[in-house]
Amino acid sequence: MSAAVPGSRGLELRFPGRLDFSEAMVLQQRAAEALKAGGGGGTVFVLEHPPVITLGSNKKLNQVLAAPPGVPVVQTDRGGGATAHEPGQLVVYPVVHLRRLDLGVKAFVLRILEAGARLLAEMGVAAEPRLDPLGLWVDGRKIASMGIHVSRFVTTHGLAINLINDLGLFSAMVPCGLPGVCMTSAARELGHAVDTAAAARRMAELTTEALCPDPAP
Numbered sequence: 001m002s003a004a005v006p007g008s009r010g011l012e013l014r015f016p017g018r019l020d021f022s023e024a025m026v027l028q029q030r031a032a033e034a035l036k037a038g039g040g041g042g043t044v045f046v047l048e049h050p051p052v053i054t055l056g057s058n059k060k061l062n063q064v065l066a067a068p069p070g071v072p073v074v075q076t077d078r079g080g081g082a083t084a085h086e087p088g089q090l091v092v093y094p095v096v097h098l099r100r101l102d103l104g105v106k107a108f109v110l111r112i113l114e115a116g117a118r119l120l121a122e123m124g125v126a127a128e129p130r131l132d133p134l135g136l137w138v139d140g141r142k143i144a145s146m147g148i149h150v151s152r153f154v155t156t157h158g159l160a161i162n163l164i165n166d167l168g169l170f171s172a173m174v175p176c177g178l179p180g181v182c183m184t185s186a187a188r189e190l191g192h193a194v195d196t197a198a199a200a201r202r203m204a205e206l207t208t209e210a211l212c213p214d215p216a217p
Contacts, residue, residue, distance in 0.1 A: 010041035010042070010212060011041055011042045011043065011044050011094075011096070011207075011208050011211065011212065012040070012041070012042070012043045012044070013043075013044050013046070013204040013208070014027070014043055014044070014045045014046070014047075015045075015046055015047065015200055015201070015204070016045065016047045017047060017048065018047065018048045018049065018050060018087060019047050019048070019049065020049065020050060020052075021049050021050075021052045021054065021072075021074055021085065022074070024045065024047060024049065024091075024093065025076075025156075027045060028045065028093055028095050028156045028157070029156070031043040031045075031095040032095050032151070032154045032155075032156055035095065035096070035097045035154045036097075036151075036152050036154055041096075041100075042094070042095055042096035042097060042100075042101075042211075043094075043095045043096075044092065044093070044094045044095075044096075044204050044207050044208060045091075045092070045093040045094075045095070046090065046091070046092050046093075046200045046201075046203055046204045046207075047091055047093075047200075048085075048087050048088070048089060048090065048091060048196070049085035049086070049087075049089070049091060050085075050086070050087065051068070051070075051071045051084070051085070051086045051087075051169055052071060052072050052073075052074060052084070052085050052086075053067055053071060053072070053073045053074070053082060053083070053084055053085075053169065053172060053173060054073075054074050054075075054076050054078075054082070054083055054084075054085065055073065055074065055075045055076060055081070055082050056076060056078050056079055056080035056081045056082065056083075056147050056176075057076070057077055057078065057079055057080075057149075058079065058080060058081050058177070060081070060177060061080060061081020061082065061174075061176060061177030062081050062082045062177070063081065063082055063173055063174035063177055064082050064172060064173045065171075065172055065173055065174070066172055067172055068169070068172060071169065071172070076147075076149075076157065077149045077156075078147035078148055078149045078156070078157035079147045079148060079149070080134065080145070080146070080147035080176055080177075081174075081175075081176045081177040082173040082174065082175065082176070082177070083145045083147070083160065083170075083173070083175055083176055084169035084170050084172070084173065084175070085160060085169075086165045086166070086168075086169050087165060088162075088163055088164035088165035088166070088185075088187075088196065089160055089161065089162050089163060089165040089185075090160070090161045090163050090196060090199055090200060090203060091158065091159070091160045091161075092112070092115075092116070092158045092159045092160075092161070092203055092204075092207060093156065093157060093158040094112060094155060094158055094207055094211065095154065095155060095156055096108075096154070096155055096211060097153050097154050098150065098153045098154070098155060099153040100153075101211055101212065103211070105148075105150055106131070108148075108155065108211075109131070109134075109146065109148065110129065110131070111210040111211060112146065112158060112159050112207065112210065112211075113129035113130075113135075113136060113144075113146060113159065114129055114210060115203065115206040115207045115209070115210040116129075116136050116144050116159050116161050116203070116206075117129050117136055118206050119161070119199060119202055119203050119206055120136065120143065120144075120161070120186060122202065123186055123190065123194055123199075124190055125138060125143070125186050125189045125190060126138065127143055127144070133176065133178055134146050134147075134176075135176070136161070138184055138189055140182065141182045141183065141184035141189075142175065142176075142178075142181055142182065142183050142184065143161065143162050143183075143184050143185060143186065143189070144159055144160060144161040144162065145159070145160050145175070145176055146158065146159045146160070161186075161203070162183065162184065162185035162186065163185060163186045163187065163194055163196055163199060164185060164186070164187040164193050164194060164196060165185055167183050167184070167185060167188070170183045
């Protein structure tokens with residue numbers, strides 16, 4: 001795993017590359033426990049996962065049709081329902097203390113969605129943040145999914161943005177319990193690939209700016 005990069009706004013930035021979902025959860029839990037114990041300002045993890053299907057805490061939305069052989073199905077404590085992670089999808093896990101940032105849950109979710117929308121806009125994709133149904137949308141197509149968990153004001157999980165993934169794993173489920181939803185990606189919308197490494201760095205910057213904005217003059 002790469003070393004932490006000090007953020008300019010009090011958050012550490014970590015770029016582990018491609019990491020198994022279970023390993024990423026361990027990293028998040030360690031960062032969360034440190035925050036609960038009073039240490040550090042928070043960490044933003046930006047990474048990719050090998051193919052995995054994750055289930056949310058809303059069991060009615062966990063509609064898995066048939067997981068492909070070798071693809072794990074993992075129960076999580078985040079909100080929402082079943083979704084897919086696969087290479088080429090950018091995953092952002094901000095582990096922060098909401099009270100220390102003076103943020104409520106809704107404001108936090110909106111800021112992360114807006115950071116993702118800014119990233120996509122810089123690529124040339126106009127995406128709309130929505131709270132219901134939750135995610136980033138390009139017209140009626142879903143390009144990013146979000147689900148979080150909050151314990152003692154500390155957040156885990158986060159936002160998954162489809163960049164260059166082939167989207168095939170989403171056919172194994174009803175994504176987020178939304179029948180008929182059309183999943184899309186930045187590459188599909190633009191007609192060409194995007195630089196995922198550059199996108200990861202930029203998304204980390206945008207997330208820290210969203211969570212720790214400069215004070216008004």
